[in-house]
Amino acid sequence: MKTGTPVAAKILDGKALAQTIQAEIAAEVAEFVRNGAAPPTLAAVLVGEDPASQVYVRNKQRACERAGIESRMHRLPAETTQDELLQLIGELNDDDSVHGILVQLPLPEQIDEQQVLRAISPRKDVDAFHPENVGLMMQGQPRFLPCTPHGIQQLLVRSGIEIAGKHVVIIGRSDIVGKPMAVMMMQKSKGANATVTVCHSRTENLPEMAQTADILIVAIGRAKFVTADMVRPGATVIDVGMNRTDEGLSGDVDFEAVREVAGHITPVPGGVGPLTVSMLLYNTLEAARQQVGKRG
Numbered sequence: 001m002k003t004g005t006p007v008a009a010k011i012l013d014g015k016a017l018a019q020t021i022q023a024e025i026a027a028e029v030a031e032f033v034r035n036g037a038a039p040p041t042l043a044a045v046l047v048g049e050d051p052a053s054q055v056y057v058r059n060k061q062r063a064c065e066r067a068g069i070e071s072r073m074h075r076l077p078a079e080t081t082q083d084e085l086l087q088l089i090g091e092l093n094d095d096d097s098v099h100g101i102l103v104q105l106p107l108p109e110q111i112d113e114q115q116v117l118r119a120i121s122p123r124k125d126v127d128a129f130h131p132e133n134v135g136l137m138m139q140g141q142p143r144f145l146p147c148t149p150h151g152i153q154q155l156l157v158r159s160g161i162e163i164a165g166k167h168v169v170i171i172g173r174s175d176i177v178g179k180p181m182a183v184m185m186m187q188k189s190k191g192a193n194a195t196v197t198v199c200h201s202r203t204e205n206l207p208e209m210a211q212t213a214d215i216l217i218v219a220i221g222r223a224k225f226v227t228a229d230m231v232r233p234g235a236t237v238i239d240v241g242m243n244r245t246d247e248g249l250s251g252d253v254d255f256e257a258v259r260e261v262a263g264h265i266t267p268v269p270g271g272v273g274p275l276t277v278s279m280l281l282y283n284t285l286e287a288a289r290q291q292v293g294k295r296g
Contacts, residue, residue, distance in 0.1 A: 101120050
């Protein structure tokens with residue numbers, strides 16, 4: 001028998017945590033420079049005029065500025081050819097003053113994204129999309145961790161949410177979030193040691209699978225896909241979605257309904273997004289450390 005009034009979930013404030021992490025990175029960057037190194041430098045490449053991409057890149061530039069990381073912006077027209085883009089990446093690979101390279105996705109249809117991502121030097125691949133970096137992560141020896149999954153992991157760990165031994169269900173199997181998140185959560189390491197299930201659009205009995213989660217991570221790209229009846233009472237729900245609807249921005253989770261069931265939940269916006277940017281800064285500093293032999 002139910003007693004008392006249901007308590008709404010605790011909101012996991014990604015924006016506030018991102019500010020904390022970025023302040024930590026800024027302090028580490030300042031020490032790195034005091035020890036005689038040049039400031040970590042991120043080269044961002046934006047092809048075309050996609051409005052969302054322009055917002056993302058602008059946010060990353062501002063975050064770099066706050067952290068003391070130099071940001072170099074390369075804006076290319078939408079009609080840029082693949083060869084022209086690959087030539088720029090080659091130049092950035094050879095430029096010792098550039099520590100990290102970010103190519104903003106999506107790219108125009110005439111450009112093969114996978115070929116472009118493979119062209120970035122693995123040591124400057126701060127998005128951690130290069131096959132070499134993916135392989136190192138699979139082996140539990142990451143050079144860099146993908147920014148969004150790493151941000152989620154930091155949010156869980158720093159919020160005191162137990163991961164070891166818990167059942168993590170991930171809805172979505174993208175190369176950017178779902179797959180690397182699953183690999184990271186199952187590793188024998190701090191902030192991991194979970195039992196992981198990956199669900200997707202072809203999963204049978206998906207609502208029932210979601211209900212078994214202690215930690216439910218949703219990255220399927222469908223507005224309000226996860227409803228309250230898909231969430232076990234007290235579960236932690238991480239919403240990675242960012243969908244533009246007639247009502248405004250919406251996550252992949254029906255926030256207002258699910259917060260009455262879950263124990264912890266991330267909002268959209270203000271949840272995972274700011275942490276993704278923070279982990280990009282972290283990777284850029286780490287790349288600089290590795291490249292000057294001052295790993296820390």
